[in-house]
Amino acid sequence: MELTEIIFAQRQRLAFIDFCLMFRGHLTRHDLLKRFQVGLSAGSRDFNLYKSLAPDNLIYDLALKRYLQTQTFRPLFEHDARKTLMKLANDISDGFDAIGDIRFPVEAPSQLNVPDIFVVARLVQAILNSKPVSIIYTSLSSGSGAREIVPHSIVDNGLRWHVRAYDRKSDAFRDFVLTRIAKATLLAGEGQPGEDKQDDHQWVRMMPLHLIPHPHNVKYPTAIEMDYGMENGRLKITVRAAMAGYLLRRWNVDCTASAGLRGPEYQLYLENRQTLYGAENLAIAPGYLADC
Structure with missing residues:
Protein backbone atom coordinates (compact mmCIF):
# COMPACT_ATOMS: atom_id res chain seq x y z
CA MET A 1 0.00 0.00 0.00
CA GLU A 2 1.24 3.51 -0.87
CA LEU A 3 0.98 6.37 1.66
CA THR A 4 -1.14 8.34 -0.78
CA GLU A 5 -3.76 5.57 -0.69
CA ILE A 6 -4.20 5.88 3.08
CA ILE A 7 -6.93 8.17 4.43
CA PHE A 8 -5.76 11.48 5.87
CA ALA A 9 -6.57 10.73 9.53
CA GLN A 10 -4.63 7.46 9.54
CA ARG A 11 -1.77 9.06 7.64
CA GLN A 12 -1.53 11.62 10.45
CA ARG A 13 -1.22 8.85 13.01
CA LEU A 14 1.43 7.06 10.98
CA ALA A 15 3.38 10.32 10.68
CA PHE A 16 3.15 10.73 14.46
CA ILE A 17 4.66 7.26 14.96
CA ASP A 18 7.39 8.07 12.46
CA PHE A 19 8.15 11.43 14.08
CA CYS A 20 8.36 9.98 17.60
CA LEU A 21 10.67 7.20 16.50
CA MET A 22 12.94 9.58 14.62
CA PHE A 23 13.21 12.40 17.17
CA ARG A 24 12.50 10.71 20.48
CA GLY A 25 13.68 7.19 19.65
CA HIS A 26 10.66 5.46 21.19
CA LEU A 27 6.93 5.63 21.80
CA THR A 28 4.16 3.60 23.42
CA ARG A 29 0.73 2.65 22.20
CA HIS A 30 -0.66 4.93 24.88
CA ASP A 31 1.19 7.89 23.30
CA LEU A 32 -0.75 7.34 20.08
CA LEU A 33 -4.10 6.76 21.78
CA LYS A 34 -3.70 9.86 23.95
CA ARG A 35 -2.62 12.08 21.04
CA PHE A 36 -5.47 11.15 18.71
CA GLN A 37 -8.16 9.91 21.10
CA VAL A 38 -8.61 6.65 19.21
CA GLY A 39 -9.51 3.24 20.57
CA LEU A 40 -7.12 0.40 21.31
CA SER A 41 -8.10 -1.57 18.21
CA ALA A 42 -7.55 1.45 15.94
CA GLY A 43 -4.16 2.08 17.54
CA SER A 44 -3.17 -1.55 17.01
CA ARG A 45 -4.14 -1.30 13.35
CA ASP A 46 -1.99 1.83 12.98
CA PHE A 47 1.08 0.14 14.43
CA ASN A 48 0.51 -2.95 12.32
CA LEU A 49 0.15 -0.83 9.18
CA TYR A 50 3.29 1.15 10.04
CA LYS A 51 5.21 -2.11 10.54
CA SER A 52 3.97 -3.41 7.21
CA LEU A 53 5.13 -0.21 5.47
CA ALA A 54 8.44 0.06 7.32
CA PRO A 55 9.18 -3.29 8.99
CA ASP A 56 12.79 -2.41 9.82
CA ASN A 57 12.00 0.87 11.60
CA LEU A 58 10.82 -0.29 15.01
CA ILE A 59 10.98 -3.14 17.48
CA TYR A 60 8.85 -3.77 20.55
CA ASP A 61 10.67 -4.04 23.89
CA LEU A 62 8.67 -6.28 26.23
CA ALA A 63 10.55 -5.14 29.32
CA LEU A 64 10.05 -1.42 28.63
CA LYS A 65 6.62 -1.93 27.01
CA ARG A 66 7.43 0.51 24.24
CA TYR A 67 8.40 0.57 20.60
CA LEU A 68 12.05 1.47 19.96
CA GLN A 69 13.78 2.88 16.93
CA THR A 70 16.03 0.35 15.23
CA GLN A 71 19.57 0.88 13.98
CA THR A 72 18.24 0.54 10.42
CA PHE A 73 15.54 3.21 10.84
CA ARG A 74 14.70 5.20 7.73
CA PRO A 75 11.86 7.72 8.03
CA LEU A 76 8.67 6.80 6.27
CA PHE A 77 7.72 10.47 5.93
CA GLU A 78 9.85 13.42 4.88
CA HIS A 79 10.68 15.72 7.82
CA ASP A 80 11.98 18.98 6.40
CA ALA A 81 14.81 20.34 8.57
CA ARG A 82 13.89 24.02 8.33
CA LYS A 83 10.18 23.52 8.99
CA THR A 84 10.78 20.95 11.73
CA LEU A 85 13.14 23.23 13.67
CA MET A 86 10.71 26.12 13.42
CA LYS A 87 7.83 23.95 14.63
CA LEU A 88 9.90 22.51 17.47
CA ALA A 89 11.02 25.94 18.62
CA ASN A 90 7.53 27.46 18.52
CA ASP A 91 5.66 24.40 19.80
CA ILE A 92 3.54 24.36 16.61
CA SER A 93 2.01 21.17 15.30
CA ASP A 94 0.55 20.56 11.85
CA GLY A 95 -1.01 17.29 12.98
CA PHE A 96 1.71 15.17 11.44
CA ASP A 97 4.11 15.21 14.36
CA ALA A 98 4.43 14.94 18.14
CA ILE A 99 4.94 18.64 18.81
CA GLY A 100 2.78 19.77 21.70
CA ASP A 101 2.95 16.35 23.35
CA ILE A 102 6.68 16.48 24.03
CA ARG A 103 8.77 19.40 25.24
CA PHE A 104 11.61 19.53 22.74
CA PRO A 105 14.87 21.34 23.66
CA VAL A 106 14.79 23.88 20.84
CA GLU A 107 14.54 27.66 21.15
CA ALA A 108 13.87 30.82 19.13
CA PRO A 109 14.15 30.34 15.37
CA SER A 110 14.59 33.06 12.75
CA GLN A 111 16.58 32.96 9.52
CA LEU A 112 18.02 29.46 9.49
CA ASN A 113 20.68 27.52 7.77
CA VAL A 114 19.59 23.95 7.02
CA PRO A 115 21.40 21.28 9.05
CA ASP A 116 21.17 17.57 8.33
CA ILE A 117 17.79 16.40 9.63
CA PHE A 118 19.28 13.06 10.75
CA VAL A 119 21.92 14.86 12.82
CA VAL A 120 19.18 16.97 14.39
CA ALA A 121 17.14 13.84 15.14
CA ARG A 122 20.07 12.10 16.84
CA LEU A 123 20.83 15.14 18.97
CA VAL A 124 17.21 15.59 20.02
CA GLN A 125 17.06 11.90 20.94
CA ALA A 126 20.23 12.30 23.00
CA ILE A 127 18.83 15.29 24.87
CA LEU A 128 15.45 13.72 25.60
CA ASN A 129 17.05 10.46 26.76
CA SER A 130 20.12 11.96 28.52
CA LYS A 131 22.58 10.18 26.21
CA PRO A 132 26.10 11.11 25.12
CA VAL A 133 26.78 11.38 21.40
CA SER A 134 29.80 10.66 19.26
CA ILE A 135 30.14 13.25 16.49
CA ILE A 136 32.49 14.06 13.64
CA TYR A 137 32.96 17.81 13.90
CA THR A 138 34.86 20.33 11.82
CA SER A 139 36.02 23.38 13.76
CA LEU A 140 37.77 26.52 12.56
CA SER A 141 40.72 25.93 14.87
CA SER A 142 41.41 22.20 14.62
CA GLY A 143 39.65 20.90 11.50
CA SER A 144 37.73 17.62 11.45
CA GLY A 145 37.84 15.09 14.26
CA ALA A 146 35.81 12.84 16.52
CA ARG A 147 34.35 14.16 19.78
CA GLU A 148 32.08 12.89 22.51
CA ILE A 149 29.52 15.41 23.66
CA VAL A 150 26.58 15.43 26.07
CA PRO A 151 24.03 17.84 24.51
CA HIS A 152 21.31 19.62 26.45
CA SER A 153 19.78 22.25 24.12
CA ILE A 154 19.50 23.19 20.46
CA VAL A 155 19.52 26.93 19.85
CA ASP A 156 19.28 29.49 17.07
CA ASN A 157 21.91 32.15 17.74
CA GLY A 158 20.45 34.50 15.16
CA LEU A 159 22.71 33.40 12.32
CA ARG A 160 22.77 29.62 12.52
CA TRP A 161 21.68 26.67 14.63
CA HIS A 162 24.00 25.17 17.19
CA VAL A 163 23.81 22.59 19.94
CA ARG A 164 24.89 23.47 23.46
CA ALA A 165 26.72 20.50 24.96
CA TYR A 166 29.37 19.33 27.36
CA ASP A 167 32.49 18.52 25.36
CA ARG A 168 34.47 15.64 26.88
CA LYS A 169 37.53 16.57 24.83
CA SER A 170 37.90 20.08 26.27
CA ASP A 171 36.16 19.26 29.58
CA ALA A 172 33.87 22.26 29.16
CA PHE A 173 30.49 23.31 27.83
CA ARG A 174 30.68 24.50 24.23
CA ASP A 175 28.55 25.49 21.24
CA PHE A 176 28.70 23.22 18.20
CA VAL A 177 27.35 24.50 14.88
CA LEU A 178 24.91 21.91 13.51
CA THR A 179 26.01 22.22 9.89
CA ARG A 180 29.59 21.37 10.91
CA ILE A 181 28.53 18.01 12.36
CA ALA A 182 29.04 15.36 9.69
CA LYS A 183 27.86 12.38 11.74
CA ALA A 184 26.14 11.80 15.08
CA THR A 185 25.90 8.43 16.85
CA LEU A 186 24.13 7.77 20.13
CA LEU A 187 26.36 6.15 22.75
CA ALA A 188 25.42 3.73 25.52
CA GLY A 189 25.10 4.97 29.05
CA GLU A 190 24.13 8.40 30.31
CA GLY A 191 25.83 11.68 31.05
CA GLN A 192 28.21 11.78 34.02
CA PRO A 193 28.14 14.15 37.02
CA GLY A 194 29.16 17.62 35.90
CA GLU A 195 27.81 17.14 32.36
CA ASP A 196 24.18 18.11 33.01
CA LYS A 197 22.47 21.30 31.85
CA GLN A 198 22.35 22.55 35.43
CA ASP A 199 26.16 22.32 35.56
CA ASP A 200 26.44 24.67 32.58
CA HIS A 201 26.79 27.89 34.56
CA GLN A 202 26.88 30.10 31.46
CA TRP A 203 23.57 28.58 30.39
CA VAL A 204 21.87 28.78 33.78
Missing part, protein backbone atom coordinates in the same frame (compact mmCIF):
# COMPACT_ATOMS: atom_id res chain seq x y z
CA ARG A 205 23.02 32.34 34.51
CA MET A 206 20.50 34.93 33.34
CA MET A 207 21.76 38.41 32.43
CA PRO A 208 19.63 41.58 32.44
CA LEU A 209 20.40 43.81 29.46
CA HIS A 210 19.27 47.46 29.35
CA LEU A 211 19.29 48.75 25.79
CA ILE A 212 18.74 52.39 24.78
CA PRO A 213 18.88 54.26 21.46
CA HIS A 214 22.51 55.03 20.64
CA PRO A 215 23.25 58.51 22.09
CA HIS A 216 25.46 59.58 19.14
CA ASN A 217 24.32 57.63 16.06
CA VAL A 218 20.54 58.07 16.27
CA LYS A 219 19.05 61.45 15.45
CA TYR A 220 15.46 60.55 16.28
CA PRO A 221 15.53 58.05 19.17
CA THR A 222 11.73 57.74 19.20
CA ALA A 223 11.94 55.67 16.01
CA ILE A 224 14.23 53.14 17.72
CA GLU A 225 12.01 53.12 20.80
CA MET A 226 9.08 52.18 18.57
CA ASP A 227 11.09 49.52 16.70
CA TYR A 228 11.97 47.68 19.90
CA GLY A 229 8.89 48.46 21.97
CA MET A 230 10.90 50.42 24.54
CA GLU A 231 9.30 51.85 27.65
CA ASN A 232 10.56 55.15 28.99
CA GLY A 233 13.31 55.08 26.37
CA ARG A 234 14.71 51.72 27.45
CA LEU A 235 14.34 48.05 26.55
CA LYS A 236 14.95 45.64 29.42
CA ILE A 237 15.48 42.02 28.44
CA THR A 238 16.98 38.99 30.13
CA VAL A 239 19.16 36.48 28.26
CA ARG A 240 21.35 33.53 29.11
CA ALA A 241 25.00 34.42 29.59
CA ALA A 242 25.86 31.82 26.96
CA MET A 243 23.64 33.67 24.46
CA ALA A 244 24.43 37.29 25.34
CA GLY A 245 27.25 37.75 22.81
CA TYR A 246 25.11 36.37 19.98
CA LEU A 247 22.24 38.74 20.69
CA LEU A 248 24.50 41.79 21.06
CA ARG A 249 26.18 41.00 17.75
CA ARG A 250 22.93 40.28 15.97
CA TRP A 251 21.43 43.60 17.05
CA ASN A 252 24.73 45.52 16.61
CA VAL A 253 24.60 46.82 20.17
CA ASP A 254 27.46 49.18 21.06
CA CYS A 255 29.06 47.63 24.16
CA THR A 256 31.85 50.16 24.65
CA ALA A 257 32.09 52.07 27.93
CA SER A 258 31.42 55.45 26.31
CA ALA A 259 29.19 54.62 23.32
CA GLY A 260 32.22 55.05 21.08
CA LEU A 261 31.24 53.00 18.03
CA ARG A 262 30.22 55.08 15.04
CA GLY A 263 28.13 54.08 12.06
CA PRO A 264 24.46 53.75 11.12
CA GLU A 265 24.48 50.04 11.98
CA TYR A 266 24.94 50.85 15.68
CA GLN A 267 21.47 52.03 16.68
CA LEU A 268 21.49 50.54 20.18
CA TYR A 269 23.73 51.07 23.20
CA LEU A 270 24.14 48.77 26.21
CA GLU A 271 23.47 51.00 29.18
CA ASN A 272 24.38 48.51 31.94
CA ARG A 273 27.68 47.27 30.52
CA GLN A 274 28.78 45.88 33.89
CA THR A 275 26.17 43.11 33.60
CA LEU A 276 28.40 41.33 31.08
CA TYR A 277 31.13 40.59 33.61
CA GLY A 278 31.87 36.88 33.60
CA ALA A 279 30.18 36.02 30.31
CA GLU A 280 32.40 33.90 28.08
CA ASN A 281 31.42 34.64 24.49
CA LEU A 282 31.92 38.39 24.43
CA ALA A 283 34.57 38.44 21.71
CA ILE A 284 31.69 38.94 19.29
CA ALA A 285 29.94 41.67 21.34
CA PRO A 286 30.61 44.91 19.40
CA GLY A 287 33.32 46.94 21.09
CA TYR A 288 33.29 45.14 24.42
CA LEU A 289 36.76 43.54 24.47
CA ALA A 290 38.36 46.42 22.59
CA ASP A 291 37.25 48.77 25.34
CA CYS A 292 38.20 46.58 28.33
Whole structure:
Protein backbone atom coordinates (compact mmCIF):
# COMPACT_ATOMS: atom_id res chain seq x y z
CA MET A 1 0.00 0.00 0.00
CA GLU A 2 1.24 3.51 -0.87
CA LEU A 3 0.98 6.37 1.66
CA THR A 4 -1.14 8.34 -0.78
CA GLU A 5 -3.76 5.57 -0.69
CA ILE A 6 -4.20 5.88 3.08
CA ILE A 7 -6.93 8.17 4.43
CA PHE A 8 -5.76 11.48 5.87
CA ALA A 9 -6.57 10.73 9.53
CA GLN A 10 -4.63 7.46 9.54
CA ARG A 11 -1.77 9.06 7.64
CA GLN A 12 -1.53 11.62 10.45
CA ARG A 13 -1.22 8.85 13.01
CA LEU A 14 1.43 7.06 10.98
CA ALA A 15 3.38 10.32 10.68
CA PHE A 16 3.15 10.73 14.46
CA ILE A 17 4.66 7.26 14.96
CA ASP A 18 7.39 8.07 12.46
CA PHE A 19 8.15 11.43 14.08
CA CYS A 20 8.36 9.98 17.60
CA LEU A 21 10.67 7.20 16.50
CA MET A 22 12.94 9.58 14.62
CA PHE A 23 13.21 12.40 17.17
CA ARG A 24 12.50 10.71 20.48
CA GLY A 25 13.68 7.19 19.65
CA HIS A 26 10.66 5.46 21.19
CA LEU A 27 6.93 5.63 21.80
CA THR A 28 4.16 3.60 23.42
CA ARG A 29 0.73 2.65 22.20
CA HIS A 30 -0.66 4.93 24.88
CA ASP A 31 1.19 7.89 23.30
CA LEU A 32 -0.75 7.34 20.08
CA LEU A 33 -4.10 6.76 21.78
CA LYS A 34 -3.70 9.86 23.95
CA ARG A 35 -2.62 12.08 21.04
CA PHE A 36 -5.47 11.15 18.71
CA GLN A 37 -8.16 9.91 21.10
CA VAL A 38 -8.61 6.65 19.21
CA GLY A 39 -9.51 3.24 20.57
CA LEU A 40 -7.12 0.40 21.31
CA SER A 41 -8.10 -1.57 18.21
CA ALA A 42 -7.55 1.45 15.94
CA GLY A 43 -4.16 2.08 17.54
CA SER A 44 -3.17 -1.55 17.01
CA ARG A 45 -4.14 -1.30 13.35
CA ASP A 46 -1.99 1.83 12.98
CA PHE A 47 1.08 0.14 14.43
CA ASN A 48 0.51 -2.95 12.32
CA LEU A 49 0.15 -0.83 9.18
CA TYR A 50 3.29 1.15 10.04
CA LYS A 51 5.21 -2.11 10.54
CA SER A 52 3.97 -3.41 7.21
CA LEU A 53 5.13 -0.21 5.47
CA ALA A 54 8.44 0.06 7.32
CA PRO A 55 9.18 -3.29 8.99
CA ASP A 56 12.79 -2.41 9.82
CA ASN A 57 12.00 0.87 11.60
CA LEU A 58 10.82 -0.29 15.01
CA ILE A 59 10.98 -3.14 17.48
CA TYR A 60 8.85 -3.77 20.55
CA ASP A 61 10.67 -4.04 23.89
CA LEU A 62 8.67 -6.28 26.23
CA ALA A 63 10.55 -5.14 29.32
CA LEU A 64 10.05 -1.42 28.63
CA LYS A 65 6.62 -1.93 27.01
CA ARG A 66 7.43 0.51 24.24
CA TYR A 67 8.40 0.57 20.60
CA LEU A 68 12.05 1.47 19.96
CA GLN A 69 13.78 2.88 16.93
CA THR A 70 16.03 0.35 15.23
CA GLN A 71 19.57 0.88 13.98
CA THR A 72 18.24 0.54 10.42
CA PHE A 73 15.54 3.21 10.84
CA ARG A 74 14.70 5.20 7.73
CA PRO A 75 11.86 7.72 8.03
CA LEU A 76 8.67 6.80 6.27
CA PHE A 77 7.72 10.47 5.93
CA GLU A 78 9.85 13.42 4.88
CA HIS A 79 10.68 15.72 7.82
CA ASP A 80 11.98 18.98 6.40
CA ALA A 81 14.81 20.34 8.57
CA ARG A 82 13.89 24.02 8.33
CA LYS A 83 10.18 23.52 8.99
CA THR A 84 10.78 20.95 11.73
CA LEU A 85 13.14 23.23 13.67
CA MET A 86 10.71 26.12 13.42
CA LYS A 87 7.83 23.95 14.63
CA LEU A 88 9.90 22.51 17.47
CA ALA A 89 11.02 25.94 18.62
CA ASN A 90 7.53 27.46 18.52
CA ASP A 91 5.66 24.40 19.80
CA ILE A 92 3.54 24.36 16.61
CA SER A 93 2.01 21.17 15.30
CA ASP A 94 0.55 20.56 11.85
CA GLY A 95 -1.01 17.29 12.98
CA PHE A 96 1.71 15.17 11.44
CA ASP A 97 4.11 15.21 14.36
CA ALA A 98 4.43 14.94 18.14
CA ILE A 99 4.94 18.64 18.81
CA GLY A 100 2.78 19.77 21.70
CA ASP A 101 2.95 16.35 23.35
CA ILE A 102 6.68 16.48 24.03
CA ARG A 103 8.77 19.40 25.24
CA PHE A 104 11.61 19.53 22.74
CA PRO A 105 14.87 21.34 23.66
CA VAL A 106 14.79 23.88 20.84
CA GLU A 107 14.54 27.66 21.15
CA ALA A 108 13.87 30.82 19.13
CA PRO A 109 14.15 30.34 15.37
CA SER A 110 14.59 33.06 12.75
CA GLN A 111 16.58 32.96 9.52
CA LEU A 112 18.02 29.46 9.49
CA ASN A 113 20.68 27.52 7.77
CA VAL A 114 19.59 23.95 7.02
CA PRO A 115 21.40 21.28 9.05
CA ASP A 116 21.17 17.57 8.33
CA ILE A 117 17.79 16.40 9.63
CA PHE A 118 19.28 13.06 10.75
CA VAL A 119 21.92 14.86 12.82
CA VAL A 120 19.18 16.97 14.39
CA ALA A 121 17.14 13.84 15.14
CA ARG A 122 20.07 12.10 16.84
CA LEU A 123 20.83 15.14 18.97
CA VAL A 124 17.21 15.59 20.02
CA GLN A 125 17.06 11.90 20.94
CA ALA A 126 20.23 12.30 23.00
CA ILE A 127 18.83 15.29 24.87
CA LEU A 128 15.45 13.72 25.60
CA ASN A 129 17.05 10.46 26.76
CA SER A 130 20.12 11.96 28.52
CA LYS A 131 22.58 10.18 26.21
CA PRO A 132 26.10 11.11 25.12
CA VAL A 133 26.78 11.38 21.40
CA SER A 134 29.80 10.66 19.26
CA ILE A 135 30.14 13.25 16.49
CA ILE A 136 32.49 14.06 13.64
CA TYR A 137 32.96 17.81 13.90
CA THR A 138 34.86 20.33 11.82
CA SER A 139 36.02 23.38 13.76
CA LEU A 140 37.77 26.52 12.56
CA SER A 141 40.72 25.93 14.87
CA SER A 142 41.41 22.20 14.62
CA GLY A 143 39.65 20.90 11.50
CA SER A 144 37.73 17.62 11.45
CA GLY A 145 37.84 15.09 14.26
CA ALA A 146 35.81 12.84 16.52
CA ARG A 147 34.35 14.16 19.78
CA GLU A 148 32.08 12.89 22.51
CA ILE A 149 29.52 15.41 23.66
CA VAL A 150 26.58 15.43 26.07
CA PRO A 151 24.03 17.84 24.51
CA HIS A 152 21.31 19.62 26.45
CA SER A 153 19.78 22.25 24.12
CA ILE A 154 19.50 23.19 20.46
CA VAL A 155 19.52 26.93 19.85
CA ASP A 156 19.28 29.49 17.07
CA ASN A 157 21.91 32.15 17.74
CA GLY A 158 20.45 34.50 15.16
CA LEU A 159 22.71 33.40 12.32
CA ARG A 160 22.77 29.62 12.52
CA TRP A 161 21.68 26.67 14.63
CA HIS A 162 24.00 25.17 17.19
CA VAL A 163 23.81 22.59 19.94
CA ARG A 164 24.89 23.47 23.46
CA ALA A 165 26.72 20.50 24.96
CA TYR A 166 29.37 19.33 27.36
CA ASP A 167 32.49 18.52 25.36
CA ARG A 168 34.47 15.64 26.88
CA LYS A 169 37.53 16.57 24.83
CA SER A 170 37.90 20.08 26.27
CA ASP A 171 36.16 19.26 29.58
CA ALA A 172 33.87 22.26 29.16
CA PHE A 173 30.49 23.31 27.83
CA ARG A 174 30.68 24.50 24.23
CA ASP A 175 28.55 25.49 21.24
CA PHE A 176 28.70 23.22 18.20
CA VAL A 177 27.35 24.50 14.88
CA LEU A 178 24.91 21.91 13.51
CA THR A 179 26.01 22.22 9.89
CA ARG A 180 29.59 21.37 10.91
CA ILE A 181 28.53 18.01 12.36
CA ALA A 182 29.04 15.36 9.69
CA LYS A 183 27.86 12.38 11.74
CA ALA A 184 26.14 11.80 15.08
CA THR A 185 25.90 8.43 16.85
CA LEU A 186 24.13 7.77 20.13
CA LEU A 187 26.36 6.15 22.75
CA ALA A 188 25.42 3.73 25.52
CA GLY A 189 25.10 4.97 29.05
CA GLU A 190 24.13 8.40 30.31
CA GLY A 191 25.83 11.68 31.05
CA GLN A 192 28.21 11.78 34.02
CA PRO A 193 28.14 14.15 37.02
CA GLY A 194 29.16 17.62 35.90
CA GLU A 195 27.81 17.14 32.36
CA ASP A 196 24.18 18.11 33.01
CA LYS A 197 22.47 21.30 31.85
CA GLN A 198 22.35 22.55 35.43
CA ASP A 199 26.16 22.32 35.56
CA ASP A 200 26.44 24.67 32.58
CA HIS A 201 26.79 27.89 34.56
CA GLN A 202 26.88 30.10 31.46
CA TRP A 203 23.57 28.58 30.39
CA VAL A 204 21.87 28.78 33.78
CA ARG A 205 23.02 32.34 34.51
CA MET A 206 20.50 34.93 33.34
CA MET A 207 21.76 38.41 32.43
CA PRO A 208 19.63 41.58 32.44
CA LEU A 209 20.40 43.81 29.46
CA HIS A 210 19.27 47.46 29.35
CA LEU A 211 19.29 48.75 25.79
CA ILE A 212 18.74 52.39 24.78
CA PRO A 213 18.88 54.26 21.46
CA HIS A 214 22.51 55.03 20.64
CA PRO A 215 23.25 58.51 22.09
CA HIS A 216 25.46 59.58 19.14
CA ASN A 217 24.32 57.63 16.06
CA VAL A 218 20.54 58.07 16.27
CA LYS A 219 19.05 61.45 15.45
CA TYR A 220 15.46 60.55 16.28
CA PRO A 221 15.53 58.05 19.17
CA THR A 222 11.73 57.74 19.20
CA ALA A 223 11.94 55.67 16.01
CA ILE A 224 14.23 53.14 17.72
CA GLU A 225 12.01 53.12 20.80
CA MET A 226 9.08 52.18 18.57
CA ASP A 227 11.09 49.52 16.70
CA TYR A 228 11.97 47.68 19.90
CA GLY A 229 8.89 48.46 21.97
CA MET A 230 10.90 50.42 24.54
CA GLU A 231 9.30 51.85 27.65
CA ASN A 232 10.56 55.15 28.99
CA GLY A 233 13.31 55.08 26.37
CA ARG A 234 14.71 51.72 27.45
CA LEU A 235 14.34 48.05 26.55
CA LYS A 236 14.95 45.64 29.42
CA ILE A 237 15.48 42.02 28.44
CA THR A 238 16.98 38.99 30.13
CA VAL A 239 19.16 36.48 28.26
CA ARG A 240 21.35 33.53 29.11
CA ALA A 241 25.00 34.42 29.59
CA ALA A 242 25.86 31.82 26.96
CA MET A 243 23.64 33.67 24.46
CA ALA A 244 24.43 37.29 25.34
CA GLY A 245 27.25 37.75 22.81
CA TYR A 246 25.11 36.37 19.98
CA LEU A 247 22.24 38.74 20.69
CA LEU A 248 24.50 41.79 21.06
CA ARG A 249 26.18 41.00 17.75
CA ARG A 250 22.93 40.28 15.97
CA TRP A 251 21.43 43.60 17.05
CA ASN A 252 24.73 45.52 16.61
CA VAL A 253 24.60 46.82 20.17
CA ASP A 254 27.46 49.18 21.06
CA CYS A 255 29.06 47.63 24.16
CA THR A 256 31.85 50.16 24.65
CA ALA A 257 32.09 52.07 27.93
CA SER A 258 31.42 55.45 26.31
CA ALA A 259 29.19 54.62 23.32
CA GLY A 260 32.22 55.05 21.08
CA LEU A 261 31.24 53.00 18.03
CA ARG A 262 30.22 55.08 15.04
CA GLY A 263 28.13 54.08 12.06
CA PRO A 264 24.46 53.75 11.12
CA GLU A 265 24.48 50.04 11.98
CA TYR A 266 24.94 50.85 15.68
CA GLN A 267 21.47 52.03 16.68
CA LEU A 268 21.49 50.54 20.18
CA TYR A 269 23.73 51.07 23.20
CA LEU A 270 24.14 48.77 26.21
CA GLU A 271 23.47 51.00 29.18
CA ASN A 272 24.38 48.51 31.94
CA ARG A 273 27.68 47.27 30.52
CA GLN A 274 28.78 45.88 33.89
CA THR A 275 26.17 43.11 33.60
CA LEU A 276 28.40 41.33 31.08
CA TYR A 277 31.13 40.59 33.61
CA GLY A 278 31.87 36.88 33.60
CA ALA A 279 30.18 36.02 30.31
CA GLU A 280 32.40 33.90 28.08
CA ASN A 281 31.42 34.64 24.49
CA LEU A 282 31.92 38.39 24.43
CA ALA A 283 34.57 38.44 21.71
CA ILE A 284 31.69 38.94 19.29
CA ALA A 285 29.94 41.67 21.34
CA PRO A 286 30.61 44.91 19.40
CA GLY A 287 33.32 46.94 21.09
CA TYR A 288 33.29 45.14 24.42
CA LEU A 289 36.76 43.54 24.47
CA ALA A 290 38.36 46.42 22.59
CA ASP A 291 37.25 48.77 25.34
CA CYS A 292 38.20 46.58 28.33
